[in-house]
Amino acid sequence: MVVGFIGFISITLLILCFSYTLHFVENLHKGDERIVKQSKKVAIVSLALALVIPFVYSLIVF
Numbered sequence: 001m002v003v004g005f006i007g008f009i010s011i012t013l014l015i016l017c018f019s020y021t022l023h024f025v026e027n028l029h030k031g032d033e034r035i036v037k038q039s040k041k042v043a044i045v046s047l048a049l050a051l052v053i054p055f056v057y058s059l060i061v062f
Contacts, residue, residue: 006057013050017043 024039 003057006054010050010054013046013053017047017050020046 020039020043024036024043027035027039
C-alpha cells in the first residue's frame with residue numbers, strides 16, 4: 001500500500017517537472033527572466049524529489 005503511494009508521489013512529481021520544464025522553455029522564448037528562474041528552480045526541485053523519495057524509501061524498507 002505504501003509502495004503505491006510512493007509511486008503515485010513520484011509520478012506526480014515527474015509530471016510537475018515536465019510541466020515546469022515546458023513553462024521554462026516557453027518563458028525563455030518570451031524573455032521573462034523572473035519566471036524563467038522560478039520555473040527552472042521548481043523543475044529541478046521536483047525532479048530531484050521524484051528521484052530521491054523512492055530511493056530513500058527503498059533504503060529504509062529494504
